[in-house]
Amino acid sequence: MENKFQVAIMMPVYNGEKTLPLAISSLLHQTYPFWKCYIINDGSTDGTKDYLNSLQDNRFVVKHFEENKGRPYARQAALDIAEGVYLAFLDADDFYHPEKLRLQIQAFIKHPTIFLVGCGMGSFDKHFIIQSVRSNYDTMELKFEIGKEKFKPARAASMVFLNRAKSIGYNFSLKYAQDTDFFMRYLDDYEYVNISNTLYYYSEFESVTKFKILATNYYGLLLYSQFISRSPFFVFKRMVINLFKIGFKILIIPFVSSKVFLYKRGLPPSDKVYRDFNSTVKLIKK
Incomplete structure (x- = not known):
């Protein structure tokens, strides 16, 4: 293996002192160990900088912005310095299921013509109770073409090829929907796979206004x-x-509450998703 660290993980963070420990712990508990996480501190004003500087594992690469530039700039900075074969994404207030990286790499190997592997996403509240799941598909190869089908992969949960991602880059003019823009341009006219497992957990119910x-x-x-x-x-x-x-x-x-719209984005979690989420939280909170 030429490059021991096969997966580059992009993590922008702004004032993430309270949520970073769980995100970091979920990486340290991955069953696939050959990754590096590129963390861009986007001018945080809380204790984020001190926390990041205290990380001892050499798989964490940290860069600090002196002032807040915005998410697309932080993502691009991580993309510019990332090395590896694959690229994954993790926000500082989210976390992974322990099997996420391994199962997505396994899907790449099984489907050699694809350019992206998506997976299910679970949304949780401030009490760490999973509320909804965005995952309603079987594992199969699909082709994304602008104008022929709606974009289906769950963006934050996706894994892609790093070299192609570097050639695409981020659109600095967008304050929102940068991820959708990036993935539409990345995947246009290429095949992808969504795996049905819920492997990415995010805190949308508390952060979305x-x-x-x-x-x-x-x-x-x-x-x-x-x-x-x-x-x-x-x-x-x-x-x-x-x-x-x-x-x-x-x-x-x-x-109405903003939660009305958020519930419409997903489905009620199954018993298995509940169990997997609860066991993941228990593991990474140790």
Whole structure:
């Protein structure tokens, strides 16, 4: 093996002192050990810098920004210095199932023509109770083409090829939906696989506000507009749908909680997902 560290993991962080320990612990408990995590401290003003500087494992590579630049700049900085074969993504307030890296690499080996492996994502609340799951597919090879199908992989949970990711880069003009933009450009006209296992856990129920929900739809308009010359009918349809969503949400947002929208993004977790989540939390909190 030419490069011992096969998986590069990208982690931007801003004021993540309270959540970083679980994210870090979930990496240290991975059953696949050949990874390096590139952590970009995006000008944090809490104790994030001190915590990151205290990490002893040489698989953590830390870079500090003197001031907050924004998520796409932090992601690009990690991408620029990353080394390896594959690239995975982990936000500082999320964490992995212990088998995540191993199962995704296994899928790459089993399906040699694919360029991305996605997996299920589970959303949890501040009490560490899993609330919903975005995972409703069987493992099969699919081809993503702009204008021919909706983008299906769960972005944050995906694993991709690092060299191709470096050639794509991030769009600094987008404040939201940078991940969707990146993955649409990365995967256009290439095959991918989604595995049904729920392997990525995120804290959307506590971090997403009503403003962010609306902003995501707005930036979705900008995202699809870049593909209008290639597939005008598809892009026009998606933009109309996003405009309808924005208008509808503006009307009802004053009367409902943001959690109403979040529940609609996923499905109720199965008994197995509950058990896996609880055992993961117990393991990484030790």
